[in-house]
Amino acid sequence: MHINIKYFGQIAEITNTEEESLELNGRLVSELLEILNQKYNKLKSIDFQVAQNQELVSIETELTGAEIALLPPFAGG
Amino acid sequence: MHINIKYFGQIAEITNTEEESLELNGRLVSELLEILNQKYNKLKSIDFQVAQNQELVSIETELTGAEIALLPPFAGG
Amino acid sequence: MKDKKPKSVFKEGAITSDFIGNSIYKHQTKTSIGAHNIFLGQVRADEIDGKTVSAIEYTAYEDMANQKFHEIRESAFAKFDLTCMHIYHSLGTVKAGEICLFVFVSSPRRKVVFEALEFIVEAIKADVPVFGKEIFEDESHQWKVNS
């Protein structure tokens, strides 16, 4: 599956990019995160949430092919 | 006792003055109000509070000679 | 930065949006503030028995009112961690759509301003001897009562 991933705030600092695409065999958000943890070592030390198609999802959620975003703690206002 | 009385809002409309002085024999706020009720007939039909020296008081309060005010319902804001 | 000195609360006529904007501007030098909360009372063109309110004419027992505003101010500063607090109330004629009450509280943190503002506005409505004559378009009137 082809997945588009967006990074924000402190996460974009770690990945050093705001967006990338990955080709993936896994089925679950958790499998995508494993790959990203390998690619970006420092990700493990960071608190973040995952959104799929602009809605927060748990790591057990199935990937649909929609846009994924890694969101550090919110700081609006 | 010499009492200075202030009238506000709808009360001043009834008394047709904003301020007057009365010479009084009575001791209590209630006695002052009796006199005012006689002088201004329509006063009986109106809801108001009494302040003495700028503090709300009950009608059983003793007159001190300080300023009395007849205050209709508050409408600030 | 505490700002407890008594102020003149009453202003003749409506409180303008320029005055409010300027008051906000003046707080931008106070960099310990993280949250402002502002309440504005605006005169409603209520329809009552087929007649429409065109203005409210405010009067007050000014000495007692200023004393009450001062007490409200002191107790708000005692209860809440406020950096600043300002209250302005109109006297005289305020037309429908114009602003007659401006309450402005500021604090490092937001939770405080919500509680403080509501406390202050409710206290003003309940405790301050201000009277309002609702003037209708045909120049008849009735006396306003806070609910």
Added chain:
Amino acid sequence: MKDKKPKSVFKEGAITSDFIGNSIYKHQTKTSIGAHNIFLGQVRADEIDGKTVSAIEYTAYEDMANQKFHEIRESAFAKFDLTCMHIYHSLGTVKAGEICLFVFVSSPRRKVVFEALEFIVEAIKADVPVFGKEIFEDESHQWKVNS
């Protein structure tokens, strides 16, 4: 008078006191309004480990953020009897003392605006993907987290 259409919430840079004053002014034609309540978030010059915050640089997951703002707006109108509601949030750099969030609710009656404003501000803080980089005077930075 209901005003439910989606709006652009994000503004580049600080929200000025003129903009806020003007927004208040525009509501003076809406004579069914009796009470406005305004929340302003201002950037604090916090001191952290001896360094002082000079600005916050805001970024957002804009598509999701606009969707969340829209949901907050819809649910506020469903819960509360509001005449109008406006939200503006800064993106980019906002200096200490400048305003980064402006939430404005209006209703015929005051009780409603207090509840509605707090509901909206808390929802923005909790649900909207906005990120803040606190820039210190020496140009180092740390990432802001809402408490």
